[in-house]
Amino acid sequence: MKNRTIAAHVSKLASCVAAAVLLSAAAANIASAATIKIGLLAPLTGPASADGQEYQRGAQMAVDELNAAGGFNGDTFELVVGDVKDQSAGNVTSAVERLLGDPDVHFMLTGYASLTNFEIDTMAEAEMPYVLAATSAQTRDIIAPDPDKYNCCWSWTPSFDAYNTDVTYFVEKLAADGKLKLSDKKVAIISSDNAYSKTISEGMKKTFSEKGWTLTVDEMVPFGEVTDWRPILAKVRENPPDVVINTDYLSGNSASFLNQFLEQPTNSLVFLQYAPSVPEFVELTKSNSNGVVYNLLGGPLFSPKNPRADEVAKKFKDKYGVESGTYGLALYEIVNVYHDALKKVGDASDHEAIMKAIGETDKQVVAGRLKFDPTTHLAMQGDDYIPITFFQIWDGQRTLISPAAYASGEYKQQPWMK
Incomplete structure (x- = not known):
């Protein structure tokens, strides 16, 4: 009788230990789940607000899709926006610094933020992966003299x-x-x-x-x-x-x-x-x-030879009830370029590897074939790549x-x- 009682206590204790282990494992999984923030620079107010709204809608559509598909290794994505307002240097700097100050922001993108693209230097100093679709002459002038210094930054837009x-x-x-x-x-x-x-x-x-x-x-x-x-x-x-x-x-x-x-x-x-x-x-x-x-240049290429443009445009209209211009579709694709790099690297915090993987992109997108020129970091231009x-x-x-x-x-x- 005594032996049976001891055995029962041992069994109960073992069950409690097993339960505790399971709860501990579950808690560990919850604790390990994180949010990967994607920082968007956009003129949400000011004269270019129509474009800014498109940026946000396109990027958010991509984030929503990625989260619906399970996120990344249990982590979810979140879009955080910095309003560059009138695109003045002060407003752009303020938006950039706010987003860079968030340790959970691991990638940043924009259509255009400052037009002179001076923020590229800040991204390089912060080692922040950054893709923009802005004035490419200014991007080239910054990057081409020393491409290795700017492995952070890549341009959706080809040469102007x-x-x-x-x-x-x-x-x-x-x-x-x-x-x-x-x-x-x-x-x-x-x-x-x-x-x-x-x-x-x-x-x-x-x-x-x-x-x-x-x-x-x-x-x-x-x-x-x-x-x-x-x-x-x-x-x-x-x-x-x-x-x-x-x-x-x-x-x-x-x-x-x-x-x-x-x-x-x-x-x-x-x-x-x-x-x-x-x-x-x-x-x-x-x-x-x-x-x-x-x-x-870099706009949607609606053609039977590029069904990707119609596919993404339809998703945008179905989601928002309006047609997208250039930037809604472009920003959607740029988020997915980042996701491709993240899958390749496996770690959102490894910015150096993410930047390298972005630079190795070669895929069909709404604008044509996206491949970056390693000497300028601009998308390659031409009928076989991104045509005008x-x-x-x-x-x-x-x-x-x-x-x-x-x-x-x-x-x-x-x-x-x-």
Whole structure:
């Protein structure tokens, strides 16, 4: 009897020990579960807030998908946002420092934050993996002199050199194909005083000049909201050019420019840089947007040859009820580029290995084939990688009209032209 009692106590004690071990293991698992924070720099307020909202939506969609699929080794992802507001140096620095001050932030991304991309140096000092889709000329100027110093940072956007040259080639090809009549090869170029718009407009002026064009209007407006373009448009109408170009990338400004141009249009092809890709542009211009031409580097490549773009665009619209512009889809893909690197390395805290793995990316994305140039850290540009794409808007829909290898439609004469 006594032996049976002792045996019972031993059995009970063993059960208690086993239970304690299981509880301890469970507690250890709970304790080991962590949050991997992804830091997003975005202009959530200010004149570029339409783009900032897209950044956030695209990145959040990727984070939600990753968490729904189980996260990473039991860890979950969380998107934390630093508002760069008007993109001034002070506001960008404040947002960067706040995110870098969080030890759980292991990766950062943006569409564009400062436009000059000065924050790349801060990311290098902090050894923070960083992918941006901003002004690539500035990225190249920072990184190319010493690429090894900047293993932190990689650009979704390829070289902007094509922005500087390919509008001229595009227009002259339309003329050669009989789709556009050039009377005397005159061009009006209007820009905004910021690194993106100025870099592109200066490159365009150089290329048009080299091709024998005459610059009839060369104007630059202060960076920020512009509501009255009529004084500049009066100069355009004094000597009507074959082509009118505005490189101001803010969708509200570009929409105002087009609406005011159409109050008394000249017989000119109108090309607007980037802004028509933002859904807000069509909302602000409505039917006035019909015929407008714009181009993109790193934008979605909607083509049967690249089904990835349609796949991600559909997911975005299903989730948010609106179409994405360039940045919603790009930021979604950039989060997944980071996740690919994380799976390869296995440890979010090993920033050096993560940065190296990002640099080794070679995959099909919404914009084409993403592979980085090791000498500049820019995405590689070209029809076999990320091509420059030209679009034309009709009835609110954007049709890819160049390059021919991917085109889903052809250029049609703009409705105000004779």
